[in-house]
Every structure is written in C-alpha cells, then in structure tokens.
Amino acid sequence: MRVLSPATPQQTIEALASIPDALAWIGLFRPNAAALADLQTEFDLHPLAIEDAVGAHQRPKLERYGDVLFVVLRAAFYVDEREEVEFGELHLFVGPNFVVSVRHSAKPDLSVVRRRMEGDPRLLALGPIAALYGIMDAVVDQYAPVVAGLETDIDEIEAQVFEGDPSVSRRIYELSQEVLDFQRATLPLTAMLQTLRETYGKGEGNLELKRAFRDVADHVAVVNERVDGFRQTLREILTVNATLVAQRQNEDMKKLAETSNHQNDEVKKISAWAAIFFAPTVVTGIYGMNFDYMPELHFAWSYPAALGLMVGLSVGLYASFKKRGWL
Numbered sequence: 198m199r200v201l202s203p204a205t206p207q208q209t210i211e212a213l214a215s216i217p218d219a220l221a222w223i224g225l226f227r228p229n230a231a232a233l234a235d236l237q238t239e240f241d242l243h244p245l246a247i248e249d250a251v252g253a254h255q256r257p258k259l260e261r262y263g264d265v266l267f268v269v270l271r272a273a274f275y276v277d278e279r280e281e282v283e284f285g286e287l288h289l290f291v292g293p294n295f296v297v298s299v300r301h302s303a304k305p306d307l308s309v310v311r312r313r314m315e316g317d318p319r320l321l322a323l324g325p326i327a328a329l330y331g332i333m334d335a336v337v338d339q340y341a342p343v344v345a346g347l348e349t350d351i352d353e354i355e356a357q358v359f360e361g362d363p364s365v366s367r368r369i370y371e372l373s374q375e376v377l378d379f380q381r382a383t384l385p386l387t388a389m390l391q392t393l394r395e396t397y398g399k400g401e402g403n404l405e406l407k408r409a410f411r412d413v414a415d416h417v418a419v420v421n422e423r424v425d426g427f428r429q430t431l432r433e434i435l436t437v438n439a440t441l442v443a444q445r446q447n448e449d450m451k452k453l454a455e456t457s458n459h460q461n462d463e464v465k466k467i468s469a470w471a472a473i474f475f476a477p478t479v480v481t482g483i484y485g486m487n488f489d490y491m492p493e494l495h496f497a498w499s500y501p502a503a504l505g506l507m508v509g510l511s512v513g514l515y516a517s518f519k520k521r522g523w524l
Contacts, residue, residue: 233299274304480503
C-alpha cells in the first residue's frame with residue numbers, strides 16, 4: 198500500500214531512509230542531467246545509464262550495473278488517420294528498494310501500473326522487480342491496438358491493389374516502414390524477458406515472478422509473429438501489385454499497338470484510293486494542256502482512248518492494292 202506521496206525526489210530519498218523495507222517509485226518526465234544528479238549519487242546510478250536516460254533515442258535493452266537494472270522500453274501507439282506508429286520512450290532504473298522511471302513522452306501513463314500494484318499486495322510483495330514486470334506488461338498490452346490497426350490497413354491495401362489504384366505502391370512502402378519500426382521496438386523484448394526469467398525465476402520464492410515474465414514473453418511472441426507476418430504479407434502484396442501494374446501496362450501497349458495498326462490500315466486505304474483517283478487526274482491534266490501541237494487530239498478515237506486509259510489505270514491500281522491487302 199502507498200505510505201507516503203513525497204512531492205520531490207529529495208523528499209522521497211529522505212522518506213526511504215526512514216522507512217524500513219519500503220519501496221520508492223520516483224517518476225520523472227524528460228529530466229536533464231542536473232535533475233538526475235541527486236538520484237545518481239544516492240542510488241549509485243551508472244554515468245553511462247544516466248547519459249542514456251537524458252539523451253533518449255535508445256533501442257530497447259536491458260543492462261545491469263551492479264545491483265541496479267537499467268531498462269529501455271518503447272511504448273507504441275497507432276495513429277490510424279496518418280497510418281503511423283508513434284513511440285514513447287521509457288527508461289527504468291530498478292534497484293533493491295527503488296524504481297526510477299524516466300519518460301520522454303506523455304505516454305505511457307504509468308499511474309495505471311501504480312494503482313495495480315497498490316491494489317495487489319501479493320504483487321507488491323515481490324519488490325521493485327514486480328514494478329518492472331507491471332510496466333513491461335502494460336507496455337506490451339498496448340501493442341495489441343497497434344497490431345489491430347496495422348492489420349486493418351493491410352486489408353484495405355489488399356483491396357486497393359486489385360482496384361488498380363495507382364497510389365497504392367506508395368502506401369505499401371510507407372506502411373512497410375511503420376511495420377519495420379514497430380518490429381525494432383518489439384523484437385529485443387524476447388531476449389530481455391528471457392534474461393529476466395533466468396535471473397529472477399530461480400528459487401521457490403521467485404516462481405511467481407518467473408510466471409509473470411513468461412506471461413509477458415508469450416504476449417511478445419504473439420506480437421512478433423504477427424508483425425513478421427505483416428512484413429511478409431506486405432512484400433507479397435508489393436510483388437502482386439508490380440505484376441498487376443505490368444499486366445495493365447502490357448494491355449495498354451497491346452491496345453496502343455492495335456490502335457496504331459488500325460490507323461495504318463486506314464492510312465493505307467486512304468492512300469490507295471488517293472492513288473486510284475490520282476491516275477485519271479494525270480491523264481486529264483496532260484490532255485488539258487493548251488499546246489498547239491498535240492496530234493492525238495485530232496484523232497477520232499482519242500476521247501474513248503483517253504477514257505479507256507483512265508479506267509484501265511484505275512482498275513489496275515485497284516487490283517494491285519487489293520492484292521496487297523490495302524483495300
């Protein structure tokens with residue numbers, strides 16, 4: 198149960214010294230090095246861990262410095278409107294009788310974990326490591342809505358691919374990056390939980406801790422399997438989309454070729470008829486010249502000969518073009 202609620206870290210340190218077998222939980226939000234100086238001295242926190250906690254942007258990890266555990270976790274939250282996974286970085290110092298939590302984002306809300314521990318004396322009796330379990334359990338539980346959001350968007354993308362939406366390729370790529378970032382937050386937890394189970398699961402007294410961390414590990418395994426499945430699905434969707442795009446391009450090229458061939462056929466027909474009509478024009482043009490000396494103009498058979506020549510040329514050209522398939 199909660200005994201005191203000191204207003205400052207220094208008051209918490211003083212109260213911890215005066216109450217035997219007490220557990221102190223100090224929560225800080227985006228502290229600087231100066232804010233952690235007193236805690237570093239009092240709890241013998243390693244300078245490298247302090248540097249990581251102040252600088253943030255760390256990968257999930259678990260490190261031991263003497264009898265103090267330094268744990269980095271990345272809480273995840275899915276923003277469906279932007280199809281983005283947002284992360285909240287959380288650093289924890291877990292010692293023999295204290296827990297120092299350093300948050301670099303508004304989420305996760307650790308007050309839920311505190312109330313859970315205060316309402317469960319059996320869990321609280323397990324000590325500071327129980328607080329670590331509670332925090333990890335809360336962080337992993339919040340992965341479920343992220344998995345559900347990603348799954349919904351992947352289903353939408355699958356439908357979008359077969360609808361032929363040209364913007365789907367970009368959406369697949371961007372969602373693949375979000376899945377990859379999420380996997381970077383969840384994948385290291387498997388090894389971390391295995392270490393915790395091996396370290397704190399020895400002995401009958403710690404059997405409950407071992408079970409607790411195993412339960413969290415099971416949830417993490419499910420998340421990792423789903424996320425890995427998402428990556429494979431997105432790769433397959435991208436391949437299918439590329440295939441469908443290539444098919445549509447081939448169909449467009451085929452239609453373009455058919456159109457071009459049709460146009461060529463029309464041009465051939467026009468050209469053939471133009472040549473057929475041009476032949477009589479040549480004959481009439483020649484005999485339409487006003488030359489004084491054109492002896493054939495005075496022959497009695499000149500007119501029918503000219504008509505026969507025009508008809509013969511036209512019929513000959515028609516037959517030639519018909520044979521070539523132009524008409």
